Amino acid sequence: MPIRSARSGRSGRSVAVLAYEGVRLLDVTAPLEVFSTAASLSGGAYEPILCTPDGEPVTTASGVRLMPAASAADACGSHTFMIPGAPDLPRSPSPEGVPKAVEALAGTARRVTSVCTGAFALARAGLLDGKRATTHWRHAATLARAHPKITVEPDAIFVRDGAVLTSAGVSAGIDLALAMVEEDEGAGLAREVARDLVVFLQRPGGQSQFSVASRTPRPRRDVLRALLDEIIADPAADHSLPAMAARAGVSVRHLTRLFHEDVGTTPAAFVESVRLEAAQSLLEGGEPVTAAARRSGLGSDESLRRAFLRHLGVTPSAYRARFRTSARAASGDDTAA
Incomplete structure (x- = not known):
């Protein structure tokens, strides 16, 4: 399933995943794989969009180069916006262009989500104030101390608070994406995707x-x-x-x-x-x-x-x-x- 631009005119729910310099590769690719598989199995229920702040390629924390299909501006208006995490995000400012991209994408999306330490980018934008949220267990205490207006749930695999969803570390992006597929399209499609990817539909236990x-x-x-x-x-x-x-x-x-x-x-x-x-x-x-x-x-x-x-x-x-x-x-x- 191609990772298309938000302006391609397809009828499926568009899911904009924002990549940036130093992003964790699996935080990006795991949810994209879920939505791409769901699109393939359903005949187009989703349109995954890989974007970057300026539409230029970025290098992940593992050294892999990602080629986006769109800039953040082009991906605005997507049904779902997802911000992946990065190893340095809890202790360093968000990379150049990310705060503005988060503001633009989140402001026009019906659903805002994060994977792993991507919660820190949402928190810095004020999008988690007064909400429950989670992040990687290693950084949950840091998130709680830095942003006391957030009720951090350190053991959760993912947390839903209204239209904002946050997930735990790395592979929890799969759990989060499957939960959204189940919410949008029903348990049948979510189960098919989980079976295709050979993962739990609902992982037992928490962090x-x-x-x-x-x-x-x-x-x-x-x-x-x-x-x-x-x-x-x-x-x-x-x-x-x-x-x-x-x-x-x-x-x-x-x-x-x-x-x-x-x-x-x-x-x-x-x-x-x-x-x-x-x-x-x-x-x-x-x-x-x-x-x-x-x-x-x-x-x-x-x-x-x-x-x-x-x-x-x-x-x-x-x-x-x-x-x-x-x-x-x-x-x-x-x-x-």
Whole structure:
């Protein structure tokens, strides 16, 4: 499916994806692949448009050159506008031409979306103020600190708030694009596209399926670093707020403030995320639900179930069964009960 200009006159929903210098390649190409496949399977439901601020080629973060079909000005009036992310976007100003292009494209689109750190470009334009949003788990705390008017949901794969949709890191652009296809054209076409691309139509779990330790900013204070290491090393220990405050030698109120400043969450939320990850690992290894609840520190089966449903959207039993099935498939054993 060709990536056409917004002025080509086709009847499908036009989707303008804005590429720019240093953009992440998969942030651009993954959604385009979804919409191109949907267009092919449906006979023209979508018209993907690859554009750049000035219509000139750009070099991605991986060194691949992208040849656009249009400039941002030519792509104005598209049904959907999508801004991909870039590795440097959270800590550097948006590349030249991007702010103006975002303003123009978003101002004329019926639906505004971002992939990964593209949320930072929308935030800088004020398009996320007063809204819920997400971004790559590594940069969620940075987005929340830099733009306090945004309610950042760090665990979501994608977030919809009205006509604005934001998605998590990199491959989450596929999830977001599939969700839009399902909304526009129904579950049947979205399912066909997912099958063609060999991806989940609805990915199980959120960003919390990735390591808590790897996605948590390293605290500046020694006392907090030591405390986090203790929690990660032994999730089932006593990590109540009073117990942690006593070990750190600070008041409960001060510890809560330190967590907010350095970790971007509450002590209780961090402890639960570590325990949830521990429970996932135990279930993946074949532990029964009751044992996983006890050894992870979550306690009872019911506490484990509530945590799984709240954060992952599945029950512990269903999660365990998924990995048991995967293990049989990987070993070629399809006869096990």
